[in-house]
Amino acid sequence: MAKPALPALIEDLVVANRVLVNEGVLDAYGHVSIRHPEKPERYLLGRNLAPALVTEKDIVEYDLDSNPIHAPEHFAHFHERFIHGQIYRARADVHAIVHSHSPNVIPFGVTEHPLRALYHMSSFLTPGVPVFEIRESAGMSNMLISNNALGQSLAQTLGGNNVALMRGHGNVIVAKTVQMAVFRAVYTEVNARLQLQTASLGGPINFLAPEEGEKAMQVLDNIHVRAWDIWKKTALEQMKG
Amino acid sequence: MAKPALPALIEDLVVANRVLVNEGVLDAYGHVSIRHPEKPERYLLGRNLAPALVTEKDIVEYDLDSNPIHAPEHFAHFHERFIHGQIYRARADVHAIVHSHSPNVIPFGVTEHPLRALYHMSSFLTPGVPVFEIRESAGMSNMLISNNALGQSLAQTLGGNNVALMRGHGNVIVAKTVQMAVFRAVYTEVNARLQLQTASLGGPINFLAPEEGEKAMQVLDNIHVRAWDIWKKTALEQMKG
Amino acid sequence: MAKPALPALIEDLVVANRVLVNEGVLDAYGHVSIRHPEKPERYLLGRNLAPALVTEKDIVEYDLDSNPIHAPEHFAHFHERFIHGQIYRARADVHAIVHSHSPNVIPFGVTEHPLRALYHMSSFLTPGVPVFEIRESAGMSNMLISNNALGQSLAQTLGGNNVALMRGHGNVIVAKTVQMAVFRAVYTEVNARLQLQTASLGGPINFLAPEEGEKAMQVLDNIHVRAWDIWKKTALEQMKG
């Protein structure tokens, strides 16, 4: 397979912002990035802007310490871009990251109930969903990942998993491609809503077994593009109109 | 009553895909089929495509082993078409099938709380809603009904009922017509949401009695077309515009 | 105040159908009627049609036994029009009736938790919300109010209240005007959703006291038109477009 060209990747990064707003994962906050396809020590992220407003001209290149590279002087940068830089540093397999306040996921960050995979569509949760407690790294803070040290702590909590929750804040989701990161962000939100409902029924819950999760994840590798294609079509129509 | 002509049936099959997306039963996944009106050993199902994109040109004919008949070479086929073939084989009375991940229904597949009819609109649930546990047939799997043997097991679990849940996956709904299959899929989702809410109130729930369900189902035979007509009107407008 | 003319009342009856669909009280089922302004032994109700499709030409006049008066031969009539006839007969103060399957209200008809007023906007619930158990009148039935005897039983259960629930079916709401009937139908649905949420918190609920309810209802007499005006504006725009 030919390596996707940079302009095509950047288009998909812009589209990813729209899709995540459309699907209720992002509101005016949160962000999505990709690792630079040619320079693995760089990543691409919109400047400090509401996701629904991001265009190709707003995409900034950062190094893994999250210093902007050749960004226009007047650009403001996300206070929490260190999430991205430090996870790209820690996880060579990761090429796209979503940070959001995805609403239905918030409850699982502030209780002792772990988020777990209810069905095959969210099988990427089966490796485990750790919760990052910022108090352990920063004491009483403003809750933000506002420097490289905190980014590194979060990356450590994430470990080799696909999703980590941030207590009293939101979550971070990683994948090999921006299409898969978006897919995982959408179905993390769906699974959270369904798990809240299932818990309200009471009694034991029959979650996916680890082996089922592993096998179902391979299916998602093939089928996630079907959702992406629909979502992208809608987003492109909005961006034209 | 004159037998409905094939083109009219295929139009309704295409419309059914749209309606199920509009009503929140399908997202980019799931599928709906009809038995061929003239060849009872054949069924019609869209090729592997998101439901919102299906047109008449995407409808493929399959035999009951789910082999495609004269399909274009480049068409991909749903991995789970065996659901359809094996249920049509086992149930001569069934002429339409919906397979979905209908969200509010998922909780009832992973707990010990059976889905039951709360009101006359979902009276078709009163015969019973069995849960298919794929582990009993396939051990630790990728959760998919990806061959005829699994399709047959699912058909056995369904038995003579109208709806069966698939643990950690979704559900399957059958009917005599595509209009009724769509109606049942929509009100299965509604009933599931209402049952989740009712259960959260606590205490005993006064479900429809079996005899009430049986009688109310006869009413639905007459009135389900009123909903279909509205849904179809909306879908056709979307498909034009 | 001049008596409202019949054409203006019929326009509002048509609009009421649309508003109740827009606000999620009705789907393709349910109906709304008014007492004839000049002939108190007659009422006006759409023919058997999905509410979103009702126009002025579909409005039929019925006597209080629910016989249609001069209706076109080809018109079908609602099986449950007896709800309307018998309540108008029993309640001289009632000039508008809504029958719906309003979703969030269903749980309160099938459990022992009465629907009660959480706040001033639903203060019309404070007189009490009885539940009609059709089994007591009809044994094992198809759940429908399909004749005058059942309509009379339902009217008896309603008594002097503004709202009655129908177990395993829906509810009926009465008022002095169609505007107020629509207002009550919308806020019955809202109150039900809020009460479900409140109950899920656990512990005692501080409902409106009867005297608070009585006083707050007088406020609604004045302010309900503010909501109606907005809803009507939206509905008229839809009907044009």
Added chain:
Amino acid sequence: MAKPALPALIEDLVVANRVLVNEGVLDAYGHVSIRHPEKPERYLLGRNLAPALVTEKDIVEYDLDSNPIHAPEHFAHFHERFIHGQIYRARADVHAIVHSHSPNVIPFGVTEHPLRALYHMSSFLTPGVPVFEIRESAGMSNMLISNNALGQSLAQTLGGNNVALMRGHGNVIVAKTVQMAVFRAVYTEVNARLQLQTASLGGPINFLAPEEGEKAMQVLDNIHVRAWDIWKKTALEQMKG
């Protein structure tokens, strides 16, 4: 920073009405006001009108006893404008107020479960969210803040906090700017919904600590405008038509 001019402030007040409807905080009821930027003993509030209909011509100036100043004869005034006058009198730091029946917040006014901050976006709740019990001031009432004495009681309950609930009625939210008042109203609604869901999971909830809340509130001072800009853009497009 230059003081914002009156016309710009009034435009934002009109926009605030729209935004609060779009975000589900207001329906046909509730209101938002600003303190007059040049005359601190005056405030600006729409006349008695559904929020979605308010234009610049509907904005009325009131003194702190809530007497209208030079309002056209035919204007009706909100029965509850005393909420605004008395809070502006009691709280020199407050320059904008929202009163709403924000739906998900209602449960927390009628149970013993206090509304508390689940995450940084609602950190403005950490000072505390008192509940105003109108029975203590007015006995059995129609629930409305319909005079200056009741407005004063409500202002006393609010104290130095940002949000107060009104039992069986709604809530009141204050801020230094109309943009921040709108932001707080939206995220009070979101936090309430998330807290209802979290409570349904059972077990202890790890709310923001007071110190975390204080620090996170400073972040919101900077970032709330990002949401406002998006919301205002949408509202202005709607108002153009």
